[in-house]
Amino acid sequence: MLNDILKILENDARTTPKQIAEMTGMSQAEVSRLIKQALKDRTILKYKAIVNWDQVEDEHVWALIEVKLTPQKDVGFDSVAERIYRFPQTRTVYLVSGTYDLFVLVVGKSNHEIADFVSQKLSHIEGVNETVTQFVLKRYKEDGEIVEGKEEVKRQPVIL
Template identity: 35%
Template sequence: MNPVLKLILEGEPLTTAQMGEVLGMSRDDVDAELQKLRDEGVLLGWRPVLNPDFDGEDCVRAVIEVKISPERDGGFDRIADRISQFDRVESCYLMSGAYDLLVVIKAQSLQRVASFVFEKLATVAGVNSTATHFMLRAYKEQGHLIARPEEIDAKPAVSP
């Protein structure tokens, strides 16, 4: 793996000068490597991983299973691209199994999620059905366990 990319993925946020110091590279070399990663489409961006329980705003997160009919000459890609363009969509994945796409969204309320599904998602040509699942509690987010200090002290280390 590219050392600059590895440092970004595994380390704390650093300036390019700090990255260069850690990696034994000049700041200009790090800047050039970052630009190369952007140009190649490897590095799409980075941001801190936030605890969804404390992200500063009241919101509802949902995953939506979407069954679609693939388009001639476009397959699933064109429909997935259309769905991915909606601002409310955080992630969209082509899946194997009982449904075709898995769409992750965030909204201010259950009603706004429902409105998105029936006003936007269900009206996309090629969408056959949807099944919405609301996220009730997060235990791990992007590889990070979500610690709940009040629960850690309340539970015994070993169950009887």
């Protein structure tokens, strides 16, 4: 039941408990209780909008940074990861398999700001061995949503 609610909210976070109740056949009180619990135990982390910043005059530069680490005694990668994800510039931080260890998505106002972050902050953290920075040239799809050129397909209004 919680899964149903989460699927609906993941698709549209503005769906109200009343609407969810109608969509699932659950009572509104039960929906509200489950959502409250999910927020409390951080099953739902946050509600937010997916913004296409290209539409507004506010420059944003995105970079994917591959980070190679040296594991720290007793704490492994987690403490290094934490020192990185605490920086507000980092938007996404994943531990990944493959040729590098951390995948870090960084957003800044300019190339310069990101360069500063990498050279002044990231590379100085103990345990960070090597970084490869890749600037994002174009965002095609963001969190499941096509950014540009999503066309409404017209259906015939009445079909028997």
